[in-house]
Amino acid sequence: MKTLARDWGPRLAVLATAVALWEYFLSRSQNFLLPTFAHIATGLFHLIFLEPRFWEALYISNQALIFGYAVAVVIGIPLGLMAARLPWMDRLLNPYFAVLLVMPVAPLIPIVIIALGLGLAARVFIVVSFALVFITINTRAGVRSIEPTLIEMAKSFGATESQIWRRIIVPGALPAIFVGLRIGLGRAITGMVMVELILVASGLGRLLLEFSGRMQSDMVFATVLAVIIEALALLSVMQILERKIAPWAPDISIG
Amino acid sequence: MIQVKNLTKEFGRIDNGGGVLALSDIDFQVRDNEFVTVIGPSGCGKTTLLRIIAGLIPYQHGEVSIDSHPVVGPGPERAVVFQNFALLPWTDVLGNVTFGLDVRGATKSDSQAKAKELIKLVGLEGFEQRLPKELSGGMQQRVGLARALAVSPRILLMDEPFGALDEQTRRLLQEQLLQLWERERKTVVFITHSMEEAVMLGDRVMLMTPRPGKVKEMIDIPLKRPRPPDIEKSPAFVEIKEYLWENLRAMQTHQS
Numbered sequence: 001m002k003t004l005a006r007d008w009g010p011r012l013a014v015l016a017t018a019v020a021l022w023e024y025f026l027s028r029s030q031n032f033l034l035p036t037f038a039h040i041a042t043g044l045f046h047l048i049f050l051e052p053r054f055w056e057a058l059y060i061s062n063q064a065l066i067f068g069y070a071v072a073v074v075i076g077i078p079l080g081l082m083a084a085r086l087p088w089m090d091r092l093l094n095p096y097f098a099v100l101l102v103m104p105v106a107p108l109i110p111i112v113i114i115a116l117g118l119g120l121a122a123r124v125f126i127v128v129s130f131a132l133v134f135i136t137i138n139t140r141a142g143v144r145s146i147e148p149t150l151i152e153m154a155k156s157f158g159a160t161e162s163q164i165w166r167r168i169i170v171p172g173a174l175p176a177i178f179v180g181l182r183i184g185l186g187r188a189i190t191g192m193v194m195v196e197l198i199l200v201a202s203g204l205g206r207l208l209l210e211f212s213g214r215m216q217s218d219m220v221f222a223t224v225l226a227v228i229i230e231a232l233a234l235l236s237v238m239q240i241l242e243r244k245i246a247p248w249a250p251d252i253s254i255g
Numbered sequence: 256m257i258q259v260k261n262l263t264k265e266f267g268r269i270d271n272g273g274g275v276l277a278l279s280d281i282d283f284q285v286r287d288n289e290f291v292t293v294i295g296p297s298g299c300g301k302t303t304l305l306r307i308i309a310g311l312i313p314y315q316h317g318e319v320s321i322d323s324h325p326v327v328g329p330g331p332e333r334a335v336v337f338q339n340f341a342l343l344p345w346t347d348v349l350g351n352v353t354f355g356l357d358v359r360g361a362t363k364s365d366s367q368a369k370a371k372e373l374i375k376l377v378g379l380e381g382f383e384q385r386l387p388k389e390l391s392g393g394m395q396q397r398v399g400l401a402r403a404l405a406v407s408p409r410i411l412l413m414d415e416p417f418g419a420l421d422e423q424t425r426r427l428l429q430e431q432l433l434q435l436w437e438r439e440r441k442t443v444v445f446i447t448h449s450m451e452e453a454v455m456l457g458d459r460v461m462l463m464t465p466r467p468g469k470v471k472e473m474i475d476i477p478l479k480r481p482r483p484p485d486i487e488k489s490p491a492f493v494e495i496k497e498y499l500w501e502n503l504r505a506m507q508t509h510q511s
Contacts, residue, residue, distance in 0.1 A: 153341035156309055157355040157406065158329045167358070171345045248345040248386060 035218035043222035053207065054226070061192055061203030063120060068127025069188045076132045076184065077177060080139025081169070090140075100133035105191065109198050123195050123202075130191030131184035138183065142176025143169055175249030178242045182235060189231050257285040257308060257410065257442065262317035264303055277303045279467035281317070287409075288440040292457035294447055294499065296506050300468025301446045302338075305414050308444060309335050321410065331359065334408035338415040340395045342387040348374060349383040351398050355406040366405075373401040376435070393424035400432070413445045417452065429455060430484055437481050450499045454492055455482065462499065464506055471502065 019037045026036055035043070047054045083090045083097075109126060116122040146169060154164050196205020204223060211219040242249060262281040267274030277300040285291045293301045306312045307319055310329040319326045321333070334355065342351050349370055356366035374383060377397040387395055396416055403411060417425040429452060436443065436456075447453050453460045454476055462471045478491055486492055 147339075147341070149337055149339055149341040150343065152306075152311055153335070153337060154354075154358065155311055156329050156333075156335040157358045158331065159358045163358055167354070168343070171343070174345075246345070248388075 033215060033217050035221055039218040040221045040225065043216075043218040044225055047219065047222050047226060054223075057203045057207045058226075058230070059203075061196060061205070064123035064127050064195070064203070065188055065192045067120070068124040068191065069131060069185060071124065072128045072131040072135055072184055072188065073181065075128075076135030076180070077139050079132075080136040080177075080180070081143060081173070083136070084140045084143030084173075085169070097133055097137055100129070101137070105129050106194055106198065109195055113199050118200050123192070123200055126195040127188045127191040130194075131188040134187055135177075135180040135184040138180025139173060139177050142173030142180075145176060146172035171246075174246040175242075178238070178246060178249065182238055185234055185238065186231065189227065189234075193227060256287055256322060257444065258318070258320045258323075259283050259304075259308070260318040262304075262307070262314055262319060264300070264307060264312075264314045276467035278307075278314075279469055281468070281470055283461060283470055283473060285442055285444060287442055290436060290443045290445065290456060290458045291461055292445045292447055292453040292459075293461045293463065294450065294453040294503070295463030295468070295471075296465050296503060297448070298465040298468075299463040300465075301463055302414055304463075304468065305335075305412050305444060305446050309333060309412050311335075331406065332409045334403035334406050334411060336396070336399050336403045336411065336413040336416045338418050340387070340392075340399045340419075342395055342398055344387055347384045347386055348379060348390070348398050351387065352401045352405050355402055359406060369405050370401070373405045374398075376404070377401045377431070391424070392420050393428060396420065396428065397431075400435075404435075408441065410442045410444070413443065415446050415448065418448065425449075425452070426484075432456065433482060450496050450503070451487060453499065454478075454495050455487060460495070460499065462502055474498070 022037055026034055079093070083093055105126065108129075112125055112129075113122050116125055150168050150172065151164055154168050159167065192203075193205055193208075196203050197208060198205075201209060204227060208220060208223050211217075211223060259281050262278055263276070264278040265274050265276055281304065293304065295301050303312070307314050308321075308326065310326050310333070321330070343354065346354075349367065352370035352374055353361075353366040356369060357363075361369070371383070374380060377400055379394060379397055379401070382390065382394065387398065390398070396419075399416070417428050420428065433456065445452075445456055447456075457476050459476060460474045462474060463469065464471045474495060476491075476495060478486060478489065487496075
C-alpha cells in the first residue's frame with residue numbers, strides 16, 4: 001500500500017501537469033479542431049458506453065491481434081530456443097533476424113495485401129511480422145544468458161538432453177522469454193492498428209479513419225486511448241502470469 | 256580406485272598449429288577412501304583434469320578408469336562440487352539438493368527425505384525454502400556439497416570449491432568438510448590453489464606444472480587424522496607447505 005502511494009503520487013502529478021499544459025496551450029491556440037482534455041474524456045465515455053460500433057470494431061481488430069500474436073508466440077519461442085542451442089541453425093537464421101529487426105514493416109503492407117487479400121489472413125500476417133522477431137531474439141538471448149556451468153552440473157549428474165531442456169534451459173530462459181512476450185505484444189498491437197489504417201479498413205483502424213474524416217478529433221484521441229487501455233490491461237495480465245510462473249525473475253516493469 | 260594412465264588432452268588441433276596442449280602424460284592413482292588434493296599454478300590444467308575424471312569432456316590419449324572401467328561419461332559413483340556453486344537460481348535449497356536425485360529417477364518422497372537429511376548434515380536446517388540468492392556464499396556452497404552427497408557417490412570431485420569464498424568462511428567449511436569426510440571417508444579429488452588447503456585436507460598432494468600440465472610430484476602428507484583446526488602450526492604441516500611454495504614460486508618466476 002505504501003509503495004502504491006509512493007509510486008502513484010508522482011505519476012498522477014505528471015499526468016496532471018501534462019493535462020494542465022495541454023489545456024493551457026489550447027486556450028491560447030486558435031486551432032479549434034484540437035480537443036480539450038475534457039472533450040477527450042467525454043469522447044472516451046461516449047465510445048465505451050454509447051457507441052456499439054466501438055465494441056464491434058474492438059472485436060474485429062482483436063481477432064487479428066489474438067491469432068497473430070498466438071502464431072508469433074508458437075513459432076517465435078521454439079525458433080529462439082533452437083537458434084540458441086543449435087549453432088548451425090543460428091548461423092543460418094542470424095542474417096534474417098537482423099533483416100527482420102531493422103525492416104520497416106509498414107511499407108510492405110500493400111504487398112502482403114496483394115498476396116493475401118483484404119481479409120483476416122493479411123491482418124494476421126502483419127501482426128505476426130511485427131511481433132515474431134522480438135519474441136525470438138529475446139528467447140535466444142535468454143537461453144544464452146544461462147550459465148554454462150549449470151548445464152555442466154546437470155550433465156555431471158547424468159541428465160539427458162531432454163532433462164537439460166526441461167530443468168535448465170526452459171526455466172533459465174523464462175524471464176527473458178517474458179520480456180520478449182511483452183515487447184512482442186506491444187508490437188502486435190501496433191501492427192494490428194497499422195494494417196487497418198493503411199489498407200484494410202476494418203475494426204478500430206476503420207473507426208479511426210472515419211472519426212478523422214469527420215474531423216472528430218476528440219473521438220480519434222479517445223479511440224487511441226482505448227487501444228492504450230487495452231494494451232495496458234493485457235500487459236498487466238502478462239505480468240501477473242510472469243509472477244506466477246517465474247517468480248525468481250528480476251522485476252522489469254513496463255506495464 | 257581412480258586410475259589415470261598417460262593421459263594427454265589437447266584443445267583444438269595441435270598439428271594444425273592452432274591447438275593447446277592442456278595435459279601431457281598424466282599418470283597417477285587415487286586409492287579408495289583417499290583424499291587427494293591437486294595444486295598448481297593457473298594454466299596447469301587441474302580443472303581440465305577434474306572435468307575429464309568427471310566424464311564431462313573427452314580426452315585423446317591415455318586411459319582414465321574407475322575401478323578398471325574406462326570413463327566415457329558421467330557416472331552414478333561420481334559427483335562434482337563446482338567452484339561457482341552452480342545452483343539453480345529459480346528453485347529453493349530443497350529443490351537444488353534434490354536435483355541429482357530427481358535426474359536419476361528417485362521418487363519424490365525418497366529424494367525429499369534424503370535431501371532433508373543432507374541439508375541437516377551441512378547445517379542448513381530451516382533454510383529449505385530459501386532461494387540461492389538469499390544465501391551467503393558459504394551457505395550456497397554447502398548446498399552444492401549437499402547436492403553432491405545426496406546421490407551417495409563413492410567419489411567426490413571438488414573443483415576449487417572454496418576458492419570463491421572469503422578466508423573465514425573458507426576455514427569453517429574446510430573444518431566441516433574434514434568432519435564430514437571422517438564419517439564416511441569417500442574418495443576425494445580436490446582441486447585448489449591454496450597451499451594451506453592442500454596440506455590441511457589431503458592424504459597426498461599432487462603438484463602440477465603448467466604449459467603443458469604435468470604431474471611434478473605426489474607428496475605424502477603424514478599428518479594424523481582426525482586433524483585438529485590448529486594443525487597448521489605443526490612442524491610437519493609448515494614443512495610441506497614451505498616445500499610446495501618453493502616449487503610453486505619457481506614455476507611462477509620461471510614464467511614471468
